[in-house]
Amino acid sequence: MLSTILPSQNNHHPSSSLESLTASLTDSKKHLLLAASGSVATIKLPVIINLLSSTQNLSIRILLTSSASQFLNGCTAEQPTVSSLLSLPNVDAVYRDQDEWGPQPWVRGRGVLHIELRRWADILVVAPLSANTLAKVVGGHSDNLLTSVIRAWDTDGGIDGKKKVILVAPAMNSAMWRHPITAKQVKTLENDWGVKKGEDGVVTGWFEVIRPISKTLACGDTGGAMASAETISEIIKQRLELN
Amino acid sequence: MLSTILPSQNNHHPSSSLESLTASLTDSKKHLLLAASGSVATIKLPVIINLLSSTQNLSIRILLTSSASQFLNGCTAEQPTVSSLLSLPNVDAVYRDQDEWGPQPWVRGRGVLHIELRRWADILVVAPLSANTLAKVVGGHSDNLLTSVIRAWDTDGGIDGKKKVILVAPAMNSAMWRHPITAKQVKTLENDWGVKKGEDGVVTGWFEVIRPISKTLACGDTGGAMASAETISEIIKQRLELN
């Protein structure tokens, strides 16, 4: 039942345990919670992580939806296994849905993983964001670990004492991207919940959308492809003030 | 495959069978369908039930989402097992998702559990109502037994000949509660679908929300905690005119 992927060097105190998570709250590193949902662009995760390898004082925890894990099947060099992600620079844990409820059954007093992950994170980056997870986020659903973290986000910093951002990079087939519901839902993230500076200088909102690039795909269609790993890693560096 | 939890005294005619449910439609008791979705407050279910123990002529059937069952794991005294709920006063059956499709495969003419449960219930109480189930209800989803009962509610009494209410008690982490989507979705339940008396004296709507209390939680946050078991059981008594 112990399904969390643990770095082998950490057998005594698994880095993905709630204890380790809580302990690292105060480790003075920058905390990047890096998530992927079920798009082919999930295979860019290692690329993004490698582009951040030279940064100092960074701790990365990875969060995968069940569909995202399907792309990390070890079939080719660009599709490493889920557990091999732990050997990438700065990666301290990989979480999947089963970690929310286990390995031990819940008893009162025990922390709640999606809440602790939100506390821990200085930023949450969802790259790629699938059409399906987009719909769930906008609709307020929280039926897996990723959407529970997002639903429990401290949207104005009123709880954790610090306003923190969720960065999403949609990635989908051109037809999915061109479907009218996409624009409507992205608008909710950008306009209603998006980071904005008001006339009074006050910053509101907690979402930032890194829009797909309009490169022409193999099939001749345009639009929907995830922004490049370079773009995404650069924005992460800026937001976390890494160097 | 027989997954319904059966009271041991009822082996010949399991109280959770469709036959038993249909038979009890006319048993002249008040029928409380008491449901829980995946919040920690699920452990208040036995407390609510015990507070109703002195009432006469009450039959309680319990309905759990898959996440709610996780909290009833027998680990501590306040977390009894799912099957032990059957020994609580007035409890006649406990339903879970697998009961909708089994134990026998469906054939035409056989009743449909979520429809029969709606017919049986004089009131449906969802305590706790999770953020996720709130989203599904407002969005019209019906992908499990609880949300199917809610989606098939006879909203104006035009079908069962009697207007019946769904009482919900949201319970969630403070950040989940403060998220702007919560207010929007609760507003749908209260304003659009809420029980209201019009100027003409006609009562419309079928939802009643028992709002969370603003007690300060352990973490120092305020808001989101489920109303007390006392409050909830009192409202149930009033609505069912129990004594």
Add this chain to the structure above:
Amino acid sequence: MLSTILPSQNNHHPSSSLESLTASLTDSKKHLLLAASGSVATIKLPVIINLLSSTQNLSIRILLTSSASQFLNGCTAEQPTVSSLLSLPNVDAVYRDQDEWGPQPWVRGRGVLHIELRRWADILVVAPLSANTLAKVVGGHSDNLLTSVIRAWDTDGGIDGKKKVILVAPAMNSAMWRHPITAKQVKTLENDWGVKKGEDGVVTGWFEVIRPISKTLACGDTGGAMASAETISEIIKQRLELN
């Protein structure tokens, strides 16, 4: 793991493989993608198919949600097994959710089933359309094969070079049908996304709703019953210009 249902005569080149699907893109037949979601009316699928049996040059591929399959359990003559659907006239394959991700793990370059199915289809017919799938479609969810095809529909023909329609036939219990959310969601399909000819003669939209009939059901309730197999098959013939 090979879960797709294969016609026995096609062992060398399973008709439900991606290769076969892609090959048949140019077979000069009319392509009907016929789907069912979890309503009892799923048992009308064979009836609809038989009513189309005399048509020339028709290829039918069937797509079932997990709930829809529950009704095809071989218990009675009107409930044949899923695999027996393959022996019906013009049926070339039956797809279920597990086909999206298998039998081989995904590698780059391999086609994506829900995209290929959309390309292949001259029309998608969802009969019956359940309340739950209606909610998911309107909300933009794509958590199974059917809703992924719908989410990836080429809504204006801008990608596949041909404007194609999704025909849906809702079927639900009277109370589900009378619930106010039904009208709201059907309105989205009919008004916002529905096929319409503008004043300039230009046709927009891609959804067509075949409304339930108001026959009185066994329980005395009215409304929600799926349009007859005759009506549905006639509309299919017209839209596909079959004879």
